[in-house]
């Protein structure tokens with residue numbers, strides 16, 4: 001199966017402070033990876049750097065994404081190339097309805113790829129199909145993006161956006177924070193349903209609980225800006241039971 005992303009020796013800093021200290025990570029098509037790790041280890045920094053947030057300065061390393069130099073692309077280009085990011089705190093966009101936001105996003109992506117914009121009829125069909133996946137009701141579809149949405153509704157909405165955009169690589173940052181059990185199941189179900197042979201997902205999470213629903217092929221532990229351990233789903237169970245201290249000691 002093809003390689004989606006290969007991160008090598010990635011170092012990044014913010015305000016002169018080095019946060020990522022040499023990340024190596026390869027994700028292939030058809031895989032789900034989970035990244036865990038104690039607070040402040042650099043998990044959100046990694047997703048921000050991959051999204052292309054300007055505050056972070058990459059000081060070393062390379063990121064190959066579908067044969068392109070990811071670090072050389074603008075944030076918009078990264079999205080159009082099929083990179084989807086769901087952040088811990090989704091942004092609100094007052095005055096832009098959810099549906100119009102997606103219509104524009106899909107039209108821009110099609111334009112970038114030199115394809116024709118989807119016909120209105122097909123777009124609405126897609127909306128119906130994909131929103132059913134996360135049980136997003138009609139009212140939320142027409143409201144301004146994330147404005148006044150509850151935490152759980154924002155998360156569902158993100159998975160809805162993900163379903164609509166059909167990304168090649170989805171990076172979900174703490175998608176389980178603020179989700180109740182039912183919402184957690186719905187989100188996980190969405191992620192599992194969207195899993196295909198030609199795409200991949202990276203889930204950043206604190207909770208083994210989410211990994212009961214989204215079963216990862218690999219679990220990585222990020223600590224102090226580096227991946228210090230990689231295993232399968234059993235590693236997450238071990239962490240749940242024993243915490244991180246033993247690993248950190250082993251690493252020291």
Ligand SMILES: Nc1ncnc2c1ncn2[C@@H]1O[C@H](COP(=O)(O)OP(=O)(O)OP(=O)(O)O)[C@@H](O)[C@H]1O
Nearest residue numbers: 014015017019037038039040041042043044045046
């Ligand atoms: N603007 C900033 N200036 C200085 N340090 C920062 C800034 N933003 C983040 N950091 C630091 O970078 C480190 C990594 O933060 P990051 O949010 O990536 O960790 P995390 O692993 O996602 O943590 P958590 O599990 O708590 O969400 C932290 O020590 C944080 O204080």
